[in-house]
Amino acid sequence: MDKTQNNPDQWLNEHGDYLYRYAMSRLRNEEQAADMVQETLLAAWKGLKNFSGNSSLRTWLVGILKHKIIDLIRKEIRGRDLNDAVENDPTSAWFDPNGSWSEAPQAWQDDPESLFENEQFRQTLEKCISKLPAKQQDVFRLRELTGEDTDYICKTCDISPTHLHVLIHRARVALRLCLEHHWFGGKK
Amino acid sequence: MNHFCKHASKLTSDTFERPLSWKESISLRIHLMMCRMCREDTQNIQLLSRLFQIIRSDQNTTSELQLPKESHERIRQHLHEKHQEKI
Numbered sequence: 001m002d003k004t005q006n007n008p009d010q011w012l013n014e015h016g017d018y019l020y021r022y023a024m025s026r027l028r029n030e031e032q033a034a035d036m037v038q039e040t041l042l043a044a045w046k047g048l049k050n051f052s053g054n055s056s057l058r059t060w061l062v063g064i065l066k067h068k069i070i071d072l073i074r075k076e077i078r079g080r081d082l083n084d085a086v087e088n089d090p091t092s093a094w095f096d097p098n099g100s101w102s103e104a105p106q107a108w109q110d111d112p113e114s115l116f117e118n119e120q121f122r123q124t125l126e127k128c129i130s131k132l133p134a135k136q137q138d139v140f141r142l143r144e145l146t147g148e149d150t151d152y153i154c155k156t157c158d159i160s161p162t163h164l165h166v167l168i169h170r171a172r173v174a175l176r177l178c179l180e181h182h183w184f185g186g187k188k
Numbered sequence: 189m190n191h192f193c194k195h196a197s198k199l200t201s202d203t204f205e206r207p208l209s210w211k212e213s214i215s216l217r218i219h220l221m222m223c224r225m226c227r228e229d230t231q232n233i234q235l236l237s238r239l240f241q242i243i244r245s246d247q248n249t250t251s252e253l254q255l256p257k258e259s260h261e262r263i264r265q266h267l268h269e270k271h272q273e274k275i
Contacts, residue, residue: 008267012260020255025247034259038266045267091194099194105229112239116246125239144240145247150205161206169201176232 008041015058016041019065026069026146036072040065070156077138077157091173105176108184121183128178132171139164140171192219196226200233 016037023033043064044051051060096102115121132140139157142148150161159167192215199216202208208216220227255263 008271009264012264012267016255016260016263017253020259021253024253030256030259034255034263037255037259038263041263041267042270045270091197094197095194099192101193101225101229104225105232107228107231108235110235112235112242115235115239116242145243147244165198165202165205168205169198172201172233172236173197175236176229 008045011041011044011057011061012037015061018058019061022062022065023069026142027072028141032072036065036068039068043068073138073156074158077135089170091170093177094173105180106184110184124183125179128175128182131178132174136167136171136174139167140175143168193223193226196220196223197229200226200230204233204237 019037019040020033023036024030027033027036040061044061047064051057055063094102094105129137129140135157139153139159142153142156148156150164153159154161154164157164196216196219199208199212202212203216220230
């Protein structure tokens, strides 16, 4: 391979870690993240003539990576059980048919900073998130853990903003229910 | 008041997602003034929201994460093979 700047080997050394971190923050799967880095570098090399040089090389690579990740997530979501279309509605656990609280919520007294430092709480939180139904969990992770905006999530998951807000609401209710039962509730 | 709690819960979640209409905004605010249970619940939503903010910013500052050596080598090999194919 030539020793000039424009070879994927060089890119791997200079940008590999960064691309990997980026992919990991969205996929949370080491093998998938590494694959994405590989696919990105290959695609970039094939499409090198499309690199105008207006942005930095890294920015360009990240752009390619973003698209690859979106495609991967879409493929996974399509592969899920299509019966997820009827998502569990946890709001029925909190609210009676009139729409009022069936169980009075109690404000949790902890502060978020100390909860964050508490390893056991973090594990409980992760367990509760993992128990969310697939589609709710997907969008919830993208929204709250990765911090993606509405547009990105709607485009990636192929849903309308309205549907997204419903899923997020249900996820939040389910999460609060789960944490109430498995963490905060015991402290009463 | 009673029928509104479930709806208020949705509106509160939506305040984190989109701008509420002025009508939604006012009705939510009035309801929260009158309903202690929804106020308690809103506190919990805000706590969780703040918690996730902390988690996200912590993730952004973990700069030690590196491509594992085996993956690095595997990718390097793969790129090299592809290059050989090209020649």
